[in-house]
Amino acid sequence: MKFAAVDVRQAASAADLVYEALRKAIIEGKIAVGDNLRQEEIAQMFNTSRIPVREALSRLEQHGLITTQRYKGAVVAGLSIEEIDEIFEFRALIEAEVMRLAVPNLDRATLDNARGYCDAFDRETDPHRWGEINRQFHTTLYEASGRPYYLQNVQSSLDRIDRYLRAQLTFTNGVPRAGREHEAILAACEKGDAELASHLTRDHILDAGRSLMTFLRDQRG
Amino acid sequence: MKFAAVDVRQAASAADLVYEALRKAIIEGKIAVGDNLRQEEIAQMFNTSRIPVREALSRLEQHGLITTQRYKGAVVAGLSIEEIDEIFEFRALIEAEVMRLAVPNLDRATLDNARGYCDAFDRETDPHRWGEINRQFHTTLYEASGRPYYLQNVQSSLDRIDRYLRAQLTFTNGVPRAGREHEAILAACEKGDAELASHLTRDHILDAGRSLMTFLRDQRG
DNA sequence: ATATTGTATATTGGATCCAATTTTTCTATA
DNA sequence: TATAGAAAAATTGGATCCAATATACAATAT
Secondary structure (H helix, E strand, O other): OOOOOOOOOOOOOOOHHHHHHHHHHHOOOOOOOOEEHHHHHHHHHOOOOHHHHHHHHHHHHHOOOOEEEOEEEEOOOOOOOOHHHHHHOOOOOOOHHHHHHHHOOOHHHHHHHHHHHHHHHHHOHHHHHHHHHHHHHHHHHHOOOHHHHHHHHHHHHHHHHHHHHHHHHHHHHHHHHHHHHHHHHHHHHHOOOOOHHHHHHHHHHHHHHHHHHHHHHHHHH | OOOOOOOOOOOOHHHHHHHHHHHHHHHOOOOOOOOOOOOHHHHHHHHHHHHHHHHHHHHHOOOOOOEEEEEOOEEEEOOOOOHHHHHHHHHHHHHHHHHHHHHHHOHHHHHHHEEEEEHHHHHHHHHHHHHHHHHHHHHHHHOOOHHHHHHHHHHHHHHHHHHHHHHHHOOHHHHHHHHHHHHHHHHHHOOOHHHHHHHHHHHHHHHHHHHHHHHHHHHHO
């Protein structure tokens, strides 16, 4: 055995690339709700055939990001107020628990990373970046929970409402408030107070949810 | 307009049929963990081509029921003890909450249905049916919560561990105990005691989890 | 002018074909 | 006999082709 181990990561298939690109575009709101996703068009964008595109669309549907109708095609899925409300409630439940489980495992490096994202969030002026940094702040802490299945479900929920969360941050002046709440959560983590960090996380999510609800009710009538 | 409206439900595509059939076979344990799923073989079983099969496999992978490697194919995914443990913990969290939310909405018909499944569970002698009835008993109650997103996540978690749950019921003499716990949960529902029903549900799941853990640790060494 | 029906076009679903890669088998050699 | 390497077979990934269905549009009748 003379050779260093090589990282033989799985090469990505065409379907993987298309899936990831579409997923990103949808959760960032680059493609609007209701927009039609035509297979041939997407295939040409990626210089491939419709087969990998169809696989990607099928996966997106499983994750609730698009809806499809036989022979009619796929459209980006929107969420009703009730659905958004439910997902925020769900997130509050799970993420509070994940936070509680994470606190005892937090080490210096993780806390420093979280601090970095926390500061970056406050400093950021580009609205498009807020959602991204906010998400990284939370997941950095959550990962310490050592609960991959919980994490998967958190990511999946976030994918569904990320677009709306960004709207909340951008249009409802939610950023300063979110920044303060991040500080409080991080302080609880530093103190090792799992119960407090958990409750603050829950409130943080429910606050954002309520703020978004009133914004959407205003907007949609 | 002389004719009654007809329910023109979406006809299922070949991919849908293959997906559902494979999903059922996997969660019921008809296909063993590690078994290879060859596309051509499955295609012939369903009198179709490999294209719909590939779509079905792609969806199954998204749900964690199989793992695939490029150019190597798909195998039924097993769970480590740690993963099973985590999923039981996750279920306890979510299902307890769903139960709490359901109780205020339970009506006579739903309670009667649940009673039916509860009795059927106790009367059933075929081990293969226990898992199925157990699942129906719980979901019948959960549906009253009016939380489709929670429900989806519950179903997804159950899909992952259903095989192991059946093993627990069959091999660890868990049926009489589960039966008694069902009775207690149903009684709490009848009384309208959401808090009690929630706690009993949590304990019911954690009990089954612990029982399964010791069984698996014995078995796997 | 409007509604309705027939037709052309576009789009999706599925089958077949070819390319890329892995797995198996065979063979030569030590 | 065991083993390394090459050839063959099997398997998956992707492209192209055809069939099924939906949409757009024009022609017709009222």
